Amino acid sequence: xxxxxxxxxxxxxxxxxxxxxxxxxxxxxxxxxxxxxxxxxxxxxxxxxxxxxxxxxxxxxxxxxxxxxxxxxxxxxxxxxxxxxxxxxxxxxxxxxxxxxxxxxxxxxxxxxxxxxxxxxxxxxxxxxxxxxxxxxxxxxxxxxxxxxxxxxxxxxxxxxxxxxxxxxxxxxxxxxxxxxxxxxxxxxx
Amino acid sequence: xxxxxxxxxxxxxxxxxxxxxxxxxxxxxxxxxxxxxxxxxxxxxxxxxxxxxxxxxxxxxxxxxxxxxxxxxxxxxxxxxxxxxxxxxxxxxxxxxxxxxxxxxxxxxxxxxxxxxxxxxxxxxxxxxxxxxxxxxxxxxxxxxxxxxxxxxxxxxxxxxxxxxxxxxxxxxxxxxxxxxxxxxxxxxxxxxxxxxxxxxxxxxxxxxxxxxxxxxxxxxxxxxxxxxxxxxxxxxxxxxxxxxxxxxxxxxxxxxxxxxxxxxxxxxxxxxxxxxxxxxxxxxxxxxxxxxxxxxxxxxxxxxxxxxxxxxxxxxxxxxxxxxxxxxxxxxxxxxxxxxxxxxxxxxxxxxxxxxxxxxxxxxxxxxxxxxxxxxxxxxxxxxxxxxxx
Numbered sequence: 130x131x132x133x134x135x136x137x138x139x140x141x142x143x144x145x146x147x148x149x150x151x152x153x154x155x156x157x158x159x160x161x162x163x164x165x166x167x168x169x170x171x172x173x174x175x176x177x178x179x180x181x182x183x184x185x186x187x188x189x190x191x192x193x194x195x196x197x198x199x200x201x202x203x204x205x206x207x208x209x210x211x212x213x214x215x216x217x218x219x220x221x222x223x224x225x226x227x228x229x230x231x232x233x234x235x236x237x238x239x240x241x242x243x244x245x246x247x248x249x250x251x252x253x254x255x256x257x258x259x260x261x262x263x264x265x266x267x268x269x270x271x272x273x274x275x276x277x278x279x280x281x282x283x284x285x286x287x288x289x290x291x292x293x294x295x296x297x298x299x300x301x302x303x304x305x306x307x308x309x310x311x312x313x314x315x316x317x318x319x
Numbered sequence: 320x321x322x323x324x325x326x327x328x329x330x331x332x333x334x335x336x337x338x339x340x341x342x343x344x345x346x347x348x349x350x351x352x353x354x355x356x357x358x359x360x361x362x363x364x365x366x367x368x369x370x371x372x373x374x375x376x377x378x379x380x381x382x383x384x385x386x387x388x389x390x391x392x393x394x395x396x397x398x399x400x401x402x403x404x405x406x407x408x409x410x411x412x413x414x415x416x417x418x419x420x421x422x423x424x425x426x427x428x429x430x431x432x433x434x435x436x437x438x439x440x441x442x443x444x445x446x447x448x449x450x451x452x453x454x455x456x457x458x459x460x461x462x463x464x465x466x467x468x469x470x471x472x473x474x475x476x477x478x479x480x481x482x483x484x485x486x487x488x489x490x491x492x493x494x495x496x497x498x499x500x501x502x503x504x505x506x507x508x509x510x511x512x513x514x515x516x517x518x519x520x521x522x523x524x525x526x527x528x529x530x531x532x533x534x535x536x537x538x539x540x541x542x543x544x545x546x547x548x549x550x551x552x553x554x555x556x557x558x559x560x561x562x563x564x565x566x567x568x569x570x571x572x573x574x575x576x577x578x579x580x581x582x583x584x585x586x587x588x589x590x591x592x593x594x595x596x597x598x599x600x601x602x603x604x605x606x607x608x609x610x611x612x613x614x615x616x617x618x619x620x621x622x623x624x625x626x627x628x629x630x631x632x633x634x635x636x637x638x639x640x641x642x643x644x645x646x647x648x649x650x651x652x653x654x655x656x657x658x659x660x661x662x663x664x665x666x667x668x669x670x671x672x673x674x675x676x677x678x679x680x681x682x683x684x685x686x687x688x689x690x691x692x693x694x695x696x697x698x699x700x701x702x703x704x705x706x707x708x709x710x
Contacts, residue, residue, distance in 0.1 A: 180348060
């Protein structure tokens with residue numbers, strides 16, 4: 130959607146036009162649902178969080194000042210909605226100070242091209258959803274939302290080192306699962 | 320953040336390429352949540368209440384208003400009927416048309432000097448029946464007639480003049496209290512008519528004590544205070560209230576004294592401030608409620624629609640006196656906004672006089688801090704039900 134179309138859509142939503150709201154919803158449905166789906170364990174919860182996000186977007190549209198990307202603004206609301214949900218449902222803001230070695234480097238993690246080519250979106254989503262609570266959040270915020278470890282630490286109440294450790298564990302877990310799935314597939318094909 | 324290894328890029332690429340199927344049921348659910356009544360609340364949007372009010376809240380407020388109005392109306396109507404019945408009973412007391420009769424109007428002081436004959440009794444009964452048909456009922460009597468109603472109370476005497484040796488002056492409704500007049504009682508039935516100025520009941524002049532409860536989307540308030548009202552004329556009045564408020568604000572965040580500048584600098588320009596930003600300033604995020612206390616001044620001008628109903632509009636200025644200790648922010652629709660130290664709002668009200676001493680107000684408080692300042696302050700908006708006792 131071009132900038133003019135987006136501007137008109139926003140103006141329509143601000144006027145309370147139901148058609149504009151539905152168009153905006155449909156346009157960004159997939160983007161926001163995919164964000165929410167990564168933070169929970171099933172699609173039903175993800176859809177509920179996505180609707181919560183859209184509700185905040187529609188009711189708070191007048192606070193979007195046009196600075197920066199509109200999609201980015203919506204994504205951030207969706208991420209915050211997911212974090213708020215997890216904050217109240219799954220973990221609090223308690224800070225855990227964990228002294229560990231530096232896990233910042235992602236070196237050593239790699240998937241062969243054929244494995245990646247055969248990796249399906251749905252399978253990857255299920256694997257991400259299956260990651261344990263904070264590990265999943267750290268992975269999502271770092272890989273998809275481009276948060277730094279410092280920002281992640283502040284967002285969910287852990288230290289930078291702990292965030293690095295969670296990311297390391299998430300990469301390791303995912304790589305193992307993806308490779309195991311690839312092995313299983315080739316065994317079935319044989 | 321720079322993607323630091325190929326694994327991350329590979330994962331992101333696979334995920335970004337995927338699609339989730341569109342489910343129209345989700346939109347229907349969201350549409351219902353945005354508009355529970357199924358109709359556009361354009362009027363509410365015009366008032367800036369969208370997102371704050373729901374249909375249920377409006378219905379609840381209307382129900383409270385209706386209940387109070389009907390209860391008050393029923394109370395006074397019942398009282399009026401009882402008193403009217405007493406008057407009618409008095410009017411129907413037979414009067415003996417006899418020259419030998421010591422004619423007394425007030426039955427309580429009636430002292431017949433002779434026992435009536437059967438003929439006299441039949442004449443008296445006939446006259447009494449005639450009287451009961453022709454005597455106008457108090458509620459149907461025009462106001463002009465009611466002012467001189469004492470002269471018309473006993474039409475028997477006018478229609479059937481009986482030579483009287485000794486007549487006494489009527490003693491009915493012989494009181495200086497304006498509340499005991501028929502005029503007052505009759506007008507009590509009509510909530511849309513102002514009472515004459517001489518009735519103190521109508522006047523609001525004086526001191527009242529107030530208590531209230533208010534509820535908004537993000538906050539709950541309780542208040543106690545005093546109010547003084549001055550009538551400028553029969554309909555227009557001004558009043559001023561001073562009250563202490565206890566406010567429970569949900570999802571508040573309190574920051575340290577020196578963190579304000581740093582906090583605002585972390586705003587990404589979109590107006591969205593995250594919990595992470597708040598934490599980065601050392602603020603403590605309140606997941607439930609933060610309690611604040613305000614002292615409020617609320618000057619108001621009002622217009623009496625009737626003796627019972629009035630409309631008012633005022634400015635509500637509240638100074639935070641507890642719960643400061645730094646800078647406070649409140650989360651609203653995913654945005655953290657600063658809570659002003661001096662909180663300004665407008666207060667349209669509907670006043671309902673319940674009795675001579677009791678009065679209630681239904682108030683909608685709309686914060687206008689963001690209008691008065693360039694800073695996008697948090698506005699405390701809520702409905703408030705106020706009950707006052709006038710001394």
